[in-house]
Amino acid sequence: MNRYLSGPQLARLVAIDPGARPYYRVLAETVRSLILDGRLPVRVRLPAERHLAQELGVSRTTVTAAYDRLREQGYLESRQGAGSWTALPRPSEMGADNPWIASGDDGLLPLHAAAPPATPLLPEAVAAATERYLCRTLGTGYEPPGITPLREAIAARYTHRGLATRPEQILVTTGAQQAIHLVMTMLLTPGDPVLLESPTYPHAIDAARTRGARIVPVGVPDGGWHLDLLTSALRQSAARLAYVIPDFQNPTGHLMDDAVRAGLVGEARRHGTTLIVDETWSELALDEVPRTAPLGAFDTDGRVISVGSASKLWWGGLRIGWVRATAAMVRRLAVLRAAVDIASPTFEQLVVTELFSRIEEARADRRRTLGASRAALVAALAEHLPDLTFTVPAGGGALWARLPGPSAVSLADASACHGVRLAPGPWFGMDGALEGRLRLPFTQPPTVIAEAVARIAEARVRGPYGARPAEPLTPVL
Structure with missing residues (x-):
């Protein structure tokens, strides 16, 4: 220094x-x-x-x-x-007075976003990437598939998890959202049926709608996936594409077991369906869970396309995601993405490359911090909102809570007046379904979660017109 x-x-x-x-x-x-x-x-x-x-x-x-x-x-x-x-x-140790916790400019506590703060490993990774950055300036900086060291690191991680992968099978993208959009753009035409879980990641719904696809929802029950429901949906819809989240599903937190994974891939092969597998939460087991293989490990004919991201394990601000597919598919996707943004930022790719070398440290830190926040959320709900029901997930970043009545949107509106932004169930479904549900993330610090739940309970009792004066969440200048 x-x-x-x-x-x-x-x-x-x-x-x-x-x-x-x-x-x-x-x-x-x-x-x-x-x-x-x-x-x-x-x-x-x-x-x-x-x-x-x-x-x-x-x-x-x-x-x-x-x-x-x-x-x-x-x-x-x-x-x-x-x-x-x-x-x-450390962001995880800050309270509700953290000015960066406020959601945008509205000053609300962001219980609508299941996004954890940056890993404490980030500063060292940034410093190490800085030392390597100038050497990269000798080239053009345009590498549509991604820089080789990062593709090697991602491929090595898939191989470690039980899915042998070469760097040529990896495309680095600007976040998982771009990865999903690129795959759907390449494989869907207007009117094509696409199978989506219900509930599911809202931006996957947006991507399918943008392509003009015909969305075929299949329910994810409270106990997890039913293979017969998935099978009948594939058969009856003739879906060209299916988007699934087998690892701590967003928003339910379910973990798909190997039997269902193998059965789903087999049924997709039988019905000619390509699977987009979102693995954004795959590294975030908080409890001891049965070891599961990546869905692609059951693939024999290149119909499983995996999507990953640095956002949940390390930090969303890095905006680095990836696609794992056949080498031929990666080449096609690289040509397609070159018309969108040419390539992802080199510096952020170098940072993520450094972070991959310390992935187990990051996983251990997330288990500690998210585990503490999950416990705080469960305790706060028991104290302030005991009539909400939910299953505590073994990983991921949120609880999928059931309200006693169909009131999620009205509760979200009232909570906003009390300083908390919520994600009501209809965000995660189609055609206004899931009104009796809330996704409650445990990615904020425990003190913020406790304060937010107390405010939600107050909003439920007093309604939007009994809001107390807003408390400043920005620093005094």
């Missing part, structure tokens, strides 16, 4: 009104805001307390109190004899 700020430099950056009260708190919040918006980089040494106090014209005790507050919040680290430097707290 070589970068540092002098007392005069930091004093110019904070520019606090001398009459601000309490001064130490305003100073701490201002420094925090500078760190969060990037004007004050992480790992920069701050001036000694007495030097900053002298420049600001306040007592050293005031600056010491501000530094102490920043240390408590995780924005400052100190070591005896080495000074203090800027830092970022």
Whole structure:
């Protein structure tokens, strides 16, 4: 760490009104805001307390109190004899006052999004990728299939999981959504029947509708998939394509066992259906579960196309996903995607390559943090909303809760007035179905989840017109 700020430099950056009260708190919040918006980089040494106090014209005790507050919040680290430097707290340990938890500009707690914060391994991966980045500038930077090191890392992970894969079978995409869109664009024409689970990932519904496909829903019961329901839907619909989420299904959290996986692939072969298998949540088992093989391990004729993503295990902001298919299919998809965005960003691909080398560390951290958040959600629901019923999933990122009546949309509207954004069941189905359901993610910190559930309970009692005044969720500038 070589970068540092002098007392005069930091004093110019904070520019606090001398009459601000309490001064130490305003100073701490201002420094925090500078760190969060990037004007004050992480790992920069701050001036000694007495030097900053002298420049600001306040007592050293005031600056010491501000530094102490920043240390408590995780924005400052100190070591005896080495000074203090800027830092970022672990997102999973922050509460509802975390300004980045607010959903967009509306200030609502985002219980509509099953997206965890970034892995703590990200800073080291970014630093390692930075060292390798300049070497990549010797080329054009346009690699539609993805950079070779990342394709090798993804292929190696599939092989480790029991599905032998070569790098030529991997296409790197700009997130899993692009992967799903590309495959549906290539394989569907308007009017083609496509089988979707109900409930399912909302953007898969959007992708199928964009292609003008005829959606054929097949229910996913509370106990998991019924192979006979899947079989009859394939047979009766003659679906050209089917989209399934066998690993901690979104939103139910179910894990498909190997018998159903093998049976589904066999039935798809019999009826001429290609399977898109979304494995976005596959690495996020929170409990001990039976080992399952990737769905592609049961494939013998190239009809299983797997989609994965860095978003849930590492961070959605990386926007890196992938497709695993036959080498011939990957080449066709690469040509198609070149007309869309040519290639995914090289730097983010390098970061994900680094993260793959520490995948077990990331999985262990997610088990710890998501496991704690899941427990907090279950406890909060038992205390505040005991009439909701659900099965606690062994992995994934959300509970699929049943309400006592068909009121999900109205509860979501009321909860928004109380500061919480919810994902009502109809988002995950077709034609307004699933009104009696809510998806409740456990990807936020436990303190945020507890606060959100308390607000939902209040919204249920008081309705949208009994909302309390909104509490600020952004830092004081």
